[in-house]
Amino acid sequence: MGRASRHVASRVPGRAGSPLLPAASRWPAAVAVAVCALVTLLLGVIVHGRETADGLDRTIDRWLHHSIGRHRAILNLVSLPGAPIAVAVLATALVVACLVARRWRAAALVAIAVLAASALTELALKVLVGRRMGGGTGSFPSGHAVGVFSLAVAVCVVLAQAHRLKPAPRRLLALGALLAATAVSVAMVGLNHHYFTDIIGGAAVGTAVVLLTAFALDWLCARQPPRHGPPTAGAHSTPPWEHAGYARRRRS
Numbered sequence: 001m002g003r004a005s006r007h008v009a010s011r012v013p014g015r016a017g018s019p020l021l022p023a024a025s026r027w028p029a030a031v032a033v034a035v036c037a038l039v040t041l042l043l044g045v046i047v048h049g050r051e052t053a054d055g056l057d058r059t060i061d062r063w064l065h066h067s068i069g070r071h072r073a074i075l076n077l078v079s080l081p082g083a084p085i086a087v088a089v090l091a092t093a094l095v096v097a098c099l100v101a102r103r104w105r106a107a108a109l110v111a112i113a114v115l116a117a118s119a120l121t122e123l124a125l126k127v128l129v130g131r132r133m134g135g136g137t138g139s140f141p142s143g144h145a146v147g148v149f150s151l152a153v154a155v156c157v158v159l160a161q162a163h164r165l166k167p168a169p170r171r172l173l174a175l176g177a178l179l180a181a182t183a184v185s186v187a188m189v190g191l192n193h194h195y196f197t198d199i200i201g202g203a204a205v206g207t208a209v210v211l212l213t214a215f216a217l218d219w220l221c222a223r224q225p226p227r228h229g230p231p232t233a234g235a236h237s238t239p240p241w242e243h244a245g246y247a248r249r250r251r252s
Contacts, residue, residue: 020109020157020214029211036208040141043201044129047140051132057195068190078187081180082144087114090151098158105217106158109210117150117209118143125205133195142194145185145202152181153210
């Protein structure tokens with residue numbers, strides 16, 4: 001590739017214009033959204049209006065309470081990243097990092113998805129399902145689980161396009177984000193602040209909202225006409241020896 005061609009390629013939108021969900025990952029992402037929506041719907045119907053644990057909750061919650069429930073100080077520390085303020089701070093930091101890297105679509109994904117997941121949970125799902133725990137406010141889906149899983153899945157989507165990192169570090173970072181979200185959610189059950197089905201519903205909601213937001217942003221950006229930078233002198237011009245009549249003129 002010549003110098004002019006490299007210069008033109010560098011002006012073509014790269015990471016900022018690349019889709020959040022490449023073609024190969026769209027069908028798996030669509031299946032994941034459908035599964036998450038189905039899980040949320042089924043669990044919401046099962047626990048609708050209940051204030052007690054069902055059979056699955058009693059089995060798993062009792063095991064978690066006996067195994068890790070005695071370490072409340074550690075569980076309180078582990079659950080801190082799931083608090084609304086902590087989620088907001090982490091999301092803001094991730095948005096800033098995307099902006100610094102000039103990844104505008106990724107920054108929009110994090111900002112929109114995390115806020116939308118929280119609003120959907122607190123303003124709609126908890127009210128519609130009406131599940132209570134200990135006479136408190138709505139517990140399904142878990143707001144902590146929604147917050148941390150929306151962040152974790154957003155991190156996975158952002159890392160999938162972070163081509164400056166090698167595949168192995170990207171996979172490790174994505175796995176770490178998902179494990180951290182799982183730890184926060186399990187800690188909430190160990191502290192007896194949520195039922196097990198609450199965190200499953202929260203993980204499903206957070207995952208589905210992030211992937212749906214990625215689909216929506218990709219669709220909106222695909223509908224916009226491409227932006228072309230100013231033409232570079234000589235970059236797109238054809239050398240005279242490639243013209244059909246050039247050789248004839250030279251011979252004459």
